[in-house]
Amino acid sequence: MALPSQKPNEPLGDEILQDWENIGSGGFGDVYKARHKDWGFDVAIKLLHRGVCPSASLWIEAEVMTRASCDCVLRLYGTYKGFPPIEGDPVQRRRGGEPMQEGLVMAFMERGSLQSLFDKLHDPLLWPLVCRLAHQVAVGMNFLHQQDLMHGDLKPCNVLLDDHFNAKLADFGLSRVSTSCMSTSCMPTEEKTGYLQGTYKYMPPEAFDSSYHPVRAFDIYSYGILLWSILSGKEPYPCNNPELVIESVRGGQRPPTPKKIDKEGWNELVNLMEQCWDNDPSKRPKFKDSLETTEAVFSQNRDGIPDAVCQVEKAFRGATTSNQLSTRGKKKPFIERTESNDEVDFKIRDPIKVSTREMSCPDKVKFVDEYRPNLIRNVTKVMEITDLLGEMVHDEARASMAAAETSYIRMRKLYSSLHSGGDKVKAAFYDALAQLHPELV
Template sequence: MKPRLHPLLAITAVLAATLIRCQQTPLPYDTCGQLIRCGGEDFGYPFWGPGRPEYCGGHRSFQLTCQSDVPELVFGSVNYRVRKIDSSTHTITIARNDLWDTICPQYLYNTTYNTALFNGNNFGQENISLVYGCQSNNIAPGIPSPVPDTYRFSCNNGSGDTDSYFYRTSSIIPEIANVFVQCNNHINVPVDGSSANVATESGLRSALQDGFKLGWTVNNDVCDRCDRSGGRCGSNSNSTDLFVCYCGSGNFSATCNNSNVSGEGGSKSSSSVKIVLPIVGVAIAVVAIVLGIFVCRQRRKRRANKDVSPGRSETKAILAANGSSQALSSGTSTFTSSIPSFPSSKTSETSKEESNGKSSYFGAQVFTYEELDIATDSFSKELGDGGFGTVYFGKLLDGREVAVKRLYENNFKRVEQFINEVRILTGLGHKNLVKLYGCTSKRSKELLLVYEYIPNGTVADHLHGKLANSTSSLFSWSIRLNIAIQTADALAYLHKSGIIHRDVKTNNILLDKSFQVKVADFGLSRLFENVTHVSTAPQGTPGYVDPEYYQCYQLTDKSDVYSFGVVLVELISSLEAVDTSRHRLDINLANMAMIKIQNHSLDELVDKNIGFETDGLVRRMITLVAELAFRCLQQEKDMRPTMKEVVDTLRGIQNDELNGQKQEVLDIVVDDGGLMKGHNTEPPSPDSGVSNKLVGGSGTHSSDG
């Protein structure tokens, strides 16, 4: 009888594979040696971005992107082009991207940056003020304008008799300042001192493109010492403010010859030698033990065979032959019953790729529970609660920030919703839909979905939630209209792809730092190819659910249109969809809006802080959006527009196409059939005839970097 060596070989192979993986695992020391290559320039510490994880940077504010081979930084709501960088002097020259091709941007933001990290005082900066929407008739007849014509530039804002100007902020005189008091808006933009004394529009454009210089002050001295000791500058993965010097022999708080090992770095990563040697020792010990056990068992078998008589040996062979198939059958049954299974056709479909040796569902990466437990710090950083699970912040080993949704229960129904969301999201590709990175196996300890992390909360947070007060000045009408358009575009894309979302609400509309939309939460979504509706018991969120859906249990794409109508009303009113503290007739926002609109009381519904009463253009646009919301909220689904029609209408409103031939405000009138029409009224204020696409609200927007 030949010895059977396959158990020993299997164990050895596993240990060898583990050893190879450990050797190939990239360490921070290796990763942080990689530079960001963009626009022919190389960027190292304190910057991070493509190819350099965040822990290789000095602070979150130093994130670089590379758009069309142009390196960019983002401070607040403004993108900045990187014109020049000098690591030896720790300086960077940047220029505003929104003023690169035009001096008439769509949104107006002051130039701001984090003064704790960047310093511009030592480089001779000077501010140039750009002033927009100045009425030429503010100057008395016969008196020439104190502002030279060379400082005037034109912006095609459709408002007729308005001018725009620029001037060197430090050289403004009272006569000119008095003129600019009557202008609609202005922003300040720093430029290099040598370019500040410009007197023509072409000189202004050149000065803005030349940009201005900043110096960064983030661990400059200690990073220089780390470099000289042969290390790589970086930061602690739990706090990007804490400097770490990544070295070949470990991670240290100052230099590579410093014995003071940083808390996380020393415990989480060490040198290849420190990892490999213990594994080699363990592998040798395990192989020796297994080999010893194997040899002992073979000796015992040989002794037993010598002691057995021919008769007993024959009986033993017969018993073994008769019992072998039963034992095999029993063993197989036990193995099968030990694996949890979910009897569903979808389950077998998702398992196809696993049976071929691939770790994915419908193309989505499959994570282990242990990976995500580490990434979320044992699910300690909760982002919010949903209808089906809690969402946690996490950070993967490759540096990606993620939102991990943890489903409440691991039962048949939850598995179906879990697979449904994975199947739908992996088949979609739209810039305003949240991206699914992956999930756990359906047989995992818990059902977890891994999404891209969207850092700026939800639309509900900004309208009437935890961020409403802190961002009210930034959440202007123009931002809200953009949110409506992007959300509608994402839903129209879903409908074109044969998908009904079924849970459209402001809590499921996420926002990034630039207030760009990411529609999320597809647990209730359904595919409806080749059918006109989906029959199912009503599900969704109170206040958003289609009333016809309650009556006949028939779900159509027009159900999403109704829910989006509620979102539109929230955007113009900043009120919650359901609020039991309101009058009983106004608890449901959709009902409240329909009544206010029918009674010509739109001013009682609209948020007072978004320019409805002070800006004629904003008043017109809000009135038209309210008309669209009224159409979306019709009781009969056939009276509602499609999402494609909604997108086209909103874009027309934004481009001022629907009211380009008339300057009067459209009031909403409801005829006997319940439909809406507009009629001309006298403007409520002198400003109502002004059309200014440059100004998104009644005031200047600014934010800290």
């Protein structure tokens, strides 16, 4: 069946979209789900924050998604231009001369991501599904590299799942043409001065060199760490201290090999994983070569896929039902975005129900870090909190917040100050939050 498509350069407008719902947010902006009236199904729309001019990276991402279009890459339907009703009355905004927002219109993945699946199941995935996911990600990445493109941020949050838990590569915000295929004059400024974008737990040791320019071996290393996550169902490196993790990675340390299971293809996938995360980029296999291993292992376990998918669907529904029952009669839970750059992953969590007296400083810092997107959306008494923080917030930052038009923008600016101020400032912010917004903690 042919899928709908747009005419070139013809963005979708507000007249064709309805039932907008925010499903995730990050440093770049927000992702919404909306129903396309004519197509009759939901789409995902990635928008930059209000007041932010469309950046070249958004359109580079669109170009990458178009060039990398295949079964294992998230489908891009086109672009959007308009006034999202969730941001205020579109008519008033248009009359007020506010510029229209622009964004990308993509396929909506109801199953979420690999990360959200890990969070729901709390256990390693069934082996046939492990084999299929490992192969599908390798297929998508090989296709990307064959088009002289890179992903740049491969991790569980950026591997989305369709209704039958097939993998779709997503979030190409850090994608680029391979360095060998791009002239220096075309590189963004951050590439000329050194590259440290992405998620540090999935980045190779050479990427932490200030003079590093990304090449395909970067993605292959990330795939090795991703394979570890798929095999174990966990996040690598429980330590959340970037400096310690980076030092360990540069020293050759990797996550411990998952506990061996007696399944066809286990040794082959573990060996591939270890080859991919080799300290020496030249020793890492190309995705084209990796496909020989992943395809063979998947073929050995293909017959178990229907039963594995059925079991995961039951567990998935059970986890969702359990969460609904646990929150019945309570305040609506946060929709929490798993934090890192442009990723589009989300999960449902209740606010931490611990009084301020019982919260240690590390617990307060953890709360402030984990619930960043939710607090940015919900805190309204930003300047009052800033006053309580006193000299912990620099005068320039305070003036910038005071000049901001909305609480949302003020909170984004305040979080920048919290990040630069360290754990002491974050703990003080938590105390101020508990005093002025007790309902949020």
